[in-house]
Amino acid sequence: MKIGILGAGQLGRMMALAGIPLEHEFYFYGNPASAPAAVAGQVFDEKDPSALDAFIKASDVISYESENINAELVQNIELKKPVFPSVKSLRFSQHRLTEKNLFRELNIPVADFYKVESLEELKGAIAQLGLPIVLKTTTMGYDGKGQAVIKTAADIGPAWQQLKGNQLIAEAFVNFQRELSIIAARNAKGEHVFYPLAENSHRDGILRLTQVPAPGVSQQLQQLAEQHICSLLDQLDHVGILTLELFDTGLEGDQALIANEMAPRVHNSGHWSQQGAETCQFENHIRAISGLPLGATNCRHPLAAMINIIGKKGDKNLVLSEPAAHLHLYGKSERANRKLGHINLVADDATHMQQLISKFDGFMQECGE
């Protein structure tokens, strides 16, 4: 099958590397001059007006690697070729208001929120929610961009100056212990598979470290997370990978997990699955969108972790001389705050995993901005 991917970055690259052994061919639509995916398929130049039609024509089925793409474009492509996940999943993921309304409708707990279109509405929202709040753009936010935390009344003015002109959402600040994510796949037959809850550590809004399974997660918490993402998958008639970011509140019962946002795609917090799971998220996404049975998601090792390589690539030999480490670089040049690759770690127990993570402490400092 010929699979077209809107975008030609590292997610497309890793989807192709996972899909080629299934005898799929890959085509990408993006910028050929900066295309980590180009090693694994032809890149149609998005600056060339005739390229889109050629890309669509070349593809049997089309997917994407970012939710920050033009939904109109995807809707038009759907008239010609199947697109998975569909534009429905894409639109809900693109807009924090409709997304949060969907979560509410499906009884997935969310932080209280208000739409904000003026400074008055912002002040009204704060009167309802109290402080602190998080003020976010409803669209195009990623890696911590497009948001501001308002802790005191003095922060209101600067936050408004920073974000005004966008449609905004004011969210109650969730008192959480840590950030988790769950990744699941659904195919067109409605079959689901779920990966274990991951614990994600961010700095400056960028994911630094993922640990799987999230330390200390109970079976009940895993089940609750699966129940939430399963509701979303079925409600959206989603085909492909879906990621749900959650806050772990430490509370008992339904309020244990508060949904933050979802992404209709393979996700940075699922990269561990390349070494840690029987079938990685990339292969399961490709299996799902190409109508194949989904692969087993059980862990190959008791514990797995993923360290992002950011800004600088660091010492390849240092990484590869650690037997429990695997290196995945994206073919990108070094630049501050740029995701250049990741390291997957596997371990049989928590002590070994802590040793491994400590071993890469210096590396994470050097290759972390």
Added chain:
Amino acid sequence: MKIGILGAGQLGRMMALAGIPLEHEFYFYGNPASAPAAVAGQVFDEKDPSALDAFIKASDVISYESENINAELVQNIELKKPVFPSVKSLRFSQHRLTEKNLFRELNIPVADFYKVESLEELKGAIAQLGLPIVLKTTTMGYDGKGQAVIKTAADIGPAWQQLKGNQLIAEAFVNFQRELSIIAARNAKGEHVFYPLAENSHRDGILRLTQVPAPGVSQQLQQLAEQHICSLLDQLDHVGILTLELFDTGLEGDQALIANEMAPRVHNSGHWSQQGAETCQFENHIRAISGLPLGATNCRHPLAAMINIIGKKGDKNLVLSEPAAHLHLYGKSERANRKLGHINLVADDATHMQQLISKFDGFMQECGE
């Protein structure tokens, strides 16, 4: 690093898929019209007289996917770019006589053998060795081609007619219980890693099934095999993967393993390592030839197996609906006796593995010729 591979078949394809995450780029020298590797790098057309120089120029280091290539060519390439494994490893692997002499020199047991260049020499060899013997061409044999078994005096004439005109070797028939192989990697620093002994089941000279670790193998047998391949690696100053095919005689001591032949490359009996080992043979070959530390070879699961898909591709859905199975297709069209792909299986115990292999019994019949 830019890695050039002589050949553009499935082995090149899988080397590239394993090497791309290490940020290597791949170039191939072969037939672009029939190139499983073309999905992962540019193929320089071997029919174009200017392509070889361009291929060499594009590559920082060069390797190959078959020992049935022109050694003169490789020797000439070595004058311009590093080639791993070197032409020394290649020449010894290409010629059954020099290969067997090397085995003897390193105290690696081999079947008694005689060089045969005439019908008289063949009869002389039979007088020394007794019957049965195996008569083989000294060069270019693979997948059971270029050989004949002489069981009785009546077989001498037909075998001679079949093989005459080639330099031949007459080998005593080894009374073996099963065929094993060991795969190892060595890098330029002289570091080694070893995979567990694999048991290989052939039919019509073509590998059908590999099981790892070979059932019932003792630690002593594994050590003996590692000792043999280690001698070869060091003697040849080999860089890359080396495969040693062995006969398991069931005897005690040094005669437990009789060496059959070696291959200076990734090997069909190592494909299981893609799912079964912490680092697969393809990645370790690429790590070795690109000067990187070697990866851990420990098994991710207690048992692994590999089934070759031959002639017909069979039902993808059947394979992928088995959670313990992984599918690797090569992008080739169906043709009798053609290797089109393989299935990797993993299991926690022998009962489960036997169930899995039995489950694919029908598949192996259908996709086995």
